[in-house]
Amino acid sequence: MGVGIVGLGLIGGSIAYDLAAMGTPALWGLSRSLQTCGQAQELGVVTTAATEPQALTHWHETTLIIIATPLDQIVPSLARLLPFLDPQTVITDVGSVKAPIVAEALTLWSRFVGSHPMAGTHESGFAAARPGMFAHAPCVVTGDRAPAEAVELVERFWRSLNMDLVVCSPDAHDQAVAWISHLPVFVSAGLLLSCLREPNAVVQNLSKHLASSGFRDTSRVGGGNPELGCLIAAYNRAALLRSLDAYAEVIQELRGAIARGDQSQILESLQTTQQQRSRYCSPPLR
Known part of the structure; x- marks a missing residue:
């Protein structure tokens, strides 16, 4: 062809x-x-x-x-x-x-x-x-x-x-990639922006020195092309907002469990994510 x-x-x-x-x-x-x-x-x-x-x-x-x-x-x-x-x-x-x-x-x-x-x-x-x-x-x-x-x-x-x-369908695609591609960009960006707001310069510099593979993996997509992120936010706004709202709700639930010292709820949540992660990563990531 x-x-x-x-x-x-x-x-x-x-x-x-x-x-x-x-x-x-x-x-x-x-x-x-x-x-x-x-x-x-x-x-x-x-x-x-x-x-x-x-x-x-x-x-x-x-x-x-x-x-x-x-x-x-x-x-x-x-x-x-x-x-x-x-x-x-x-x-x-x-x-x-x-x-x-x-x-x-x-x-x-x-x-x-x-x-x-x-x-x-x-x-x-x-x-x-x-x-x-x-x-x-x-x-x-x-x-x-x-x-x-x-x-x-x-x-x-x-x-x-x-x-x-x-x-x-185009709509199904956009909703799915909002979860597994577009939301992670803004979650990752949010992590980096939060770290940059640490008011103690000594703690912030120490954090930068100690950051290793876990932080690199979690923050990678937040360090990508800013123009692409802006276009994603503009063209897939509704699906992205839906996933961001759901993510914010889960973060509040986890924060509440931590604040209450609810170890049972924390353990249940982390066991769920441990068991389910492989369904999103094929072959399973190590």
Whole structure:
């Protein structure tokens, strides 16, 4: 299949690396950075690259376009492509929020299928891209309003990168990722902000010196891309607020048990989390 990629950052660049490794480099890539375009072409991960769609010539050979931009640029990027698209071209994205993106994109292009490959690192940009990043990671496909053959093409593409497909509605996706991806960003950020509010400078400096693997694991996503966190809060607001409210309620329950010295309640809560954690981490993390 002929593939075009809009956005050659961590995700788009890693897709390009995988396609090149399979011997079928992307027909083209679009990037805002002229330097990135040059690097991608020099490395052979795209056949051609440009900063503007009018500079490209492979439109009729392009069967699938992947929009790998930040959330707020997905629909505008699609709009920029419209004058050049072949009517049979299928378009997908990699955004971490689906319902508002899919709804708006489908008003512009009926062969749009929402995707969310759930792989990545805290880094960003083409320099962070690497081959093999998607292997055995889950990928959500939300194609309930797109033509069946368009959905099948998108599913086939992600399977070619050895991803594990999950099919669901955009709304279900957004509610689920609010729990396991978006809420942790703000819980982690809240932990870091709370530590920074310690008024005793000696205690705060000692805390920084003593912080080890547990703190690094718990705070990692709070130290990620701030712009991405802002976009998540804007695009998945309702689901995120719902999960934050539930989390705050649980924290108050735990605080109450600690304040009362209710060891039975504390033990029961921690036994529950110990037993249930493996259901969210497959294979179980050690």
